[in-house]
Amino acid sequence: xxxxxxxxxxxxxxxxQRSDTGEALIFEAKMLLDPELKEKVLWQQKTxxxxxxYGRDQLRQEIESVHQKLFSEGRHKSFRQKIMSLFTxx
Amino acid sequence: xxxxxKQMPEEKVSICNAExxxxxxxxxxxxxxxxxxxxxxxxxxxxxxxxxxxQDALLIYYEKAIAGSCNIxxxxxxxLAGIAKHLWLKKFRTxxxxxxxxxxxxxxxxxxxxxxxxxxxFLQTAGKKCMDLLRSFYYDQQPLxxxxxxxxxxxxxxxxxxxxxxxxKVRETVKEKALTYEDFLD
Numbered sequence: 001x002x003x004x005x006x007x008x009x010x011x012x013x014x015x016x017q018r019s020d021t022g023e024a025l026i027f028e029a030k031m032l033l034d035p036e037l038k039e040k041v042l043w044q045q046k047t048x049x050x051x052x053x054y055g056r057d058q059l060r061q062e063i064e065s066v067h068q069k070l071f072s073e074g075r076h077k078s079f080r081q082k083i084m085s086l087f088t089x090x
Numbered sequence: 091x092x093x094x095x096k097q098m099p100e101e102k103v104s105i106c107n108a109e110x111x112x113x114x115x116x117x118x119x120x121x122x123x124x125x126x127x128x129x130x131x132x133x134x135x136x137x138x139x140x141x142x143x144x145q146d147a148l149l150i151y152y153e154k155a156i157a158g159s160c161n162i163x164x165x166x167x168x169x170l171a172g173i174a175k176h177l178w179l180k181k182f183r184t185x186x187x188x189x190x191x192x193x194x195x196x197x198x199x200x201x202x203x204x205x206x207x208x209x210x211x212f213l214q215t216a217g218k219k220c221m222d223l224l225r226s227f228y229y230d231q232q233p234l235x236x237x238x239x240x241x242x243x244x245x246x247x248x249x250x251x252x253x254x255x256x257x258x259k260v261r262e263t264v265k266e267k268a269l270t271y272e273d274f275l276d
Contacts, residue, residue, distance in 0.1 A: 005258065043264055054221050063148050086124075086128050087131050
């Protein structure tokens with residue numbers, strides 16, 4: 001892997017707490033000496049949050065599309081009727 | 091709530107890709123949604139409310155159940171129904187009818203800002219391939235060998251390299267866009 005990717009991997013190990021004590025200490029020291037690295041760490045953390053939001057959005061869309069299928073396709077008619085009957089009764 | 095377990099055998103099912111997830115969701119909809127809907131209807135709720143609650147419950151269930159594997163234990167339907175019931179009671183008690191329940195209960199350490207949404211929209215179009223790969227690894231927590239297969243990489247090694255390349259690319263986009271969207275840093 002090229003150097004920058006190794007650094008990205010190290011940032012990940014730091015953020016996801018996968019590094020052992022020694023590695024963690026070295027990384028902390030590196031961050032103190034290198035403001036650019038510290039900045040990258042912050043952006044990478046933000047990136048994981050963005051990925052999680054993206055994952056959730058996509059999963060919600062997948063669930064909604066399953067809902068649409070179940071409540072429109074002919075082959076799920078009896079299921080649909082069973083559900084809808086629950087909400088029509090007084 | 092009575093859970094009908096007839097739809098699916100009680101065993102581990104694989105949920106490694108979109109097709110398998112769809113099959114799982116259809117199966118869970120058919121086996122668990124009727125009891126959730128029945129419960130919500132009995133409590134005076136509407137179809138839309140039952141739908142919203144069930145969908146939020148599915149998301150929470152998915153996030154809890156996957157935790158590090160590609161499998162899901164299908165005899166945990168009572169657990170899914172339990173989450174839905176809990177969400178309903180919370181909504182019912184607090185009576186916040188105008189607040190989407192998803193924003194109340196899906197635990198999130200990230201508040202979704204307007205700028206986050208802008209960024210997500212951008213990434214959905216400009217970097218979809220990378221985002222899908224990163225989603226599989228970090229959100230769906232699929233094993234790298236499965237990811238390699240799904241995305242057509244020669245092996246785990248090449249999937250790993252690609253993952254870090256994407257991570258780096260998205261990180262740079264996030265940084266770059268942050269300077270464009272003023273309200274990003276608050």
